[in-house]
Amino acid sequence: MNLDQFPSKLLENAVTEFAKLPGIGKKTALRLVLHLLKRETDEVHRFSDAITRLKDEVMHCQVCHNISDTEVCNICGNGSRDHGLVCVVENIRDVMSIENTQQYRGVYHVLGGIISPMDGIGPADLEIDSLLKRVEIGEIREVIFALSTTMEGDSTNFFLFKKLKNSNIRITTLARGVSVGDELEFTDELTLGRSIVNRLLYEQIIS
Amino acid sequence: MNLDQFPSKLLENAVTEFAKLPGIGKKTALRLVLHLLKRETDEVHRFSDAITRLKDEVMHCQVCHNISDTEVCNICGNGSRDHGLVCVVENIRDVMSIENTQQYRGVYHVLGGIISPMDGIGPADLEIDSLLKRVEIGEIREVIFALSTTMEGDSTNFFLFKKLKNSNIRITTLARGVSVGDELEFTDELTLGRSIVNRLLYEQIIS
Numbered sequence: 001m002n003l004d005q006f007p008s009k010l011l012e013n014a015v016t017e018f019a020k021l022p023g024i025g026k027k028t029a030l031r032l033v034l035h036l037l038k039r040e041t042d043e044v045h046r047f048s049d050a051i052t053r054l055k056d057e058v059m060h061c062q063v064c065h066n067i068s069d070t071e072v073c074n075i076c077g078n079g080s081r082d083h084g085l086v087c088v089v090e091n092i093r094d095v096m097s098i099e100n101t102q103q104y105r106g107v108y109h110v111l112g113g114i115i116s117p118m119d120g121i122g123p124a125d126l127e128i129d130s131l132l133k134r135v136e137i138g139e140i141r142e143v144i145f146a147l148s149t150t151m152e153g154d155s156t157n158f159f160l161f162k163k164l165k166n167s168n169i170r171i172t173t174l175a176r177g178v179s180v181g182d183e184l185e186f187t188d189e190l191t192l193g194r195s196i197v198n199r200l201l202y203e204q205i206i207s
Numbered sequence: 208m209n210l211d212q213f214p215s216k217l218l219e220n221a222v223t224e225f226a227k228l229p230g231i232g233k234k235t236a237l238r239l240v241l242h243l244l245k246r247e248t249d250e251v252h253r254f255s256d257a258i259t260r261l262k263d264e265v266m267h268c269q270v271c272h273n274i275s276d277t278e279v280c281n282i283c284g285n286g287s288r289d290h291g292l293v294c295v296v297e298n299i300r301d302v303m304s305i306e307n308t309q310q311y312r313g314v315y316h317v318l319g320g321i322i323s324p325m326d327g328i329g330p331a332d333l334e335i336d337s338l339l340k341r342v343e344i345g346e347i348r349e350v351i352f353a354l355s356t357t358m359e360g361d362s363t364n365f366f367l368f369k370k371l372k373n374s375n376i377r378i379t380t381l382a383r384g385v386s387v388g389d390e391l392e393f394t395d396e397l398t399l400g401r402s403i404v405n406r407l408l409y410e411q412i413i414s
Contacts, residue, residue: 005306007281007299008274014261017254021239032228034299036258037265037274044262047224048255051243054221055251058244067215067244074214092214092241099212 011037063134065110065127067092075099075107082106084141088131088160090114090148098146106144109134114147114156123159131160135167142170149176218244270341272317272334274299282306282314289313291348295338295367297321297355305353313351316341321354321363330366338367342374349377356383 006012011033018029036044060066061073064086068074075081075095085106089095095108111126134140143164147153157173164171177195178187187195213219218240225236243251267273268280271293275281282288282302292313296302302315318333341347350371354360364380371378384402385394394402 005303007302008261008265008276010257010261010265010276011274011299013257017257020254022242023235024239028230030300032231033258033261035229037262041262045259047227048259050217050221050224051240052252052255054215054217054240055244055248058215058217067218069215069217092218093237095214096212 060110064108065112065130066095066108084139085144086131086134086140086142087144087146089146090153094146106142109143111147111156114150114152115159116152126156128160128163132163135164135169140169142172145171145173267317271315272319272337273302273315287312291346292351293338293341293347293349294351294353296353297360301353313349316350318354318363321357321359322366323359333363335367335370339370342371342376347376349379352378352380 006015014033014036015026015029018024018032019026021029024032036047057069059068059071061068061076062071063076064073066073066075070077076083082105086109087098087104087106088109088111089098090111090113092110095110098104098108109127109131111128111131113121113126115121115123115126131143135143143160145157145160147156161171175198176191177198178184178191184192213222221240221243222233222236225231225239226233228236231239243254264276266275266278268275268283269278270283271280273280273282277284283290289312293316294305294311294313295316295318296305297318297320299317302317305311305315316334316338318335318338320328320333322328322330322333338350342350350367352364352367354363368378382405383398384405385391385398391399
């Protein structure tokens with residue numbers, strides 16, 4: 001279906017706006033908009049208000065730059081967490097992923113991206129200076145690099161490592177290895193190679 | 208990724224609202240919301256305004272019930288179209304599909320659904336009375352049934368047919384047959400059977 005002829009300009013605008021979202025084509029956009037049009041007026045208002053309010057009112061934590069409803073986020077404001085242990089992540093989703101493991105009791109630092117010259121993202125575009133300042137203050141004992149295991153992630157790690165190596169803190173990175181539940185024959189050679197070089201004591205796994 | 212722990216209530220609300228849309232799960236909703244969050248404030252406002260305005264301001268054509276920015280839609284208001292020929296469709300998308308063929312110069316009547324007892328939709332929930340009134344006025348020469356070729360579509364056709372058969376108008380339905388470009392071996396038996404019974408003069412196809 002060619003979507004050039006809309007019976008209404010208002011409909012066309014709404015479809016055009018929806019189709020700007022990633023992974024949403026014009027056909028899907030039309031389906032979603034017609035769905036909204038069938039819903040009750042206050043439901044539709046609730047939908048658009050939720051988006052406007054998010055954009056207008058959401059804050060970024062002054063300490064870790066995670067999304068927050070308050071000036072300091074729940075995690076940074078939580079006294080029972082280990083504030084000497086900082087996990088450096090690319091974005092908010094990574095914080096959510098790690099939080100959902102329920103295995104981490106430290107705090108975070110959200111860079112807001114990774115160094116990627118191809119996309120025009122340099123160190124100055126990321127929250128790197130504020131990380132260095134947090135380390136300078138001296139309360140941080142260990143920084144964990146938890147960035148993507150891509151070339152961009154690796155170069156960001158290396159950039160941060162150069163900046164931090166004289167700070168007298170422990171610098172660690174996520175363990176790389178065979179995924180839990182993966183079969184060896186489907187594990188890529190690089191991961192398998194690293195996981196045999198950095199092999200663990202069996203006792204560590206079963207504990 | 209389990210999505211129970213949101214760093215922000217505002218974020219959670221926006222994700223919940225997005226996830227109410229058909230075919231959008233929580234993960235996709237989060238991706239879309241984080242995308243919106245990265246966009247400029249006025250772009251986000253344009254997005255939510257487009258939706259609110261559509262819901263608040265859009266009208267339905269008084270004649271054919273198609274979506275419209277005015278009381279009478281562009282098609283019904285177009286004097287160069289054939290107002291004696293009315294195509295009965297289920298919804299707005301069907302109007303757009305037929306308009307996009309650029310083969311039809313008549314007008315429409317949008318029922319707003321089809322009779323479907325399973326979904327609790329009866330004749331009274333559809334724009335059937337207004338269709339009968341349009342026919343009563345006497346300007347209509349032919350009504351084309353262009354509903355889905357499902358059981359619900361067929362029963363709606365039959366219901367309309369019973370109401371209209373004494374009106375002294377021509378009642379037609381879309382031709383059923385092998386799709387243009389389809390291979391015979393993949394055409395279902397019912398369609399193939401009908402298309403051989405209702406075969407066309409070859410001259411009609413090539414004209």
